[in-house]
Amino acid sequence: MSIISREGRSVLIHDMCLRDGMHAKREQISVEQMATVAKALDDAGVALLQVSHGGGLGGNSLQHGFALHSNEEYWDAVGDVITQATMSTLLIPGLGTMDELRTAYSHGVRSVHVATHCTEANTSPQHIACARELGMDTTGFLMMAHLNSPQGLAEQGKLMESYGAQTVYITDSAGYMLPEDVVSRVTALKDVLDDDTEIGFHGHNNMGMSIANSIAAIQAGATRIDGSVGGLGAGAGNTPIESFVAVCERMGLATGCDLFKLMDMAEDIIFPMMEHIVRVDRSSLTMGYAGVYSTFLLHANRIGKKYGIPSRDILVELGRKKMIGGQEDMIEDTALTMLKDRGLNVAV
Incomplete structure (x- = not known):
């Protein structure tokens, strides 16, 4: 069972502003900005927020860029201001380590995306097992999912489930998918995963399809959706949560989020933070x-x-x-x- 409360939520929203958003900010988000964004997300009822260097654990490097502060400093700043939200992080095997995951747990992180390329789930068993041993909400995160067939992706997801993942994500890292691509992959996963294993969708808005794709994922059986307020994230950004929540409310899908607080947060906090307009260009x-x-x-x-x-x-x-x-x-x-x-x- 997940440690994340689903009470009053048919869709669990996971915000990426403080991890994927680091890419759009060249890793230059301050601890003060982290705390401000996290408090606003918490006040708006967002259930999960991801916090780390854009590359996750072990991301600080010449190749991926150096953040203004350590992950530990970011986690501590966020942990001090949230009251109901759960803090998560990202671990890419080969970049992040299990020791770093244990450190994250000691700083209040209780959920993790264990991320691999969509054909390389077999690199993740130790990391998923470590997260489960810690008692974390543990997700298998299959990146660049358009590069695998629905059946191939289902096989990879089943592997992650066998390692202990409680949720398996279809991750449209390129913003390449169309709704029918999402539906075919969610359906393929749903056909092979256990009934109590959740399915998630992480979209990017590079072709302006992130909200449509996220809704398609839900209609096909996904129960977790990643996004970010104002779309703050890599490329044209993630699924903009404030717009997504508005669509969910029109459709009668409960998210547990306060739409107007998210709208105000996007306008008053996130957009002024952007160094460039995160949009489809x-x-x-x-x-x-x-x-x-x-x-x-x-x-x-x-x-x-x-x-x-x-x-x-x-x-x-x-x-x-x-x-x-x-x-x-x-x-x-x-x-x-x-x-x-x-x-x-x-x-x-």
């Missing part, structure tokens, strides 16, 4: 269309300017090569190869 739309990992956006824009190559061209090539999370270093290699193929010299 030329680059983020290209990511969704080409099926590119959402966290590549700012990297591709920066490297495109560095070498004088349109970021759209780089993103399309990354999509053709089916690059996945963890291959951020290949963005610059790809740009250099494109320069060579175009007969251009690299400026020194």
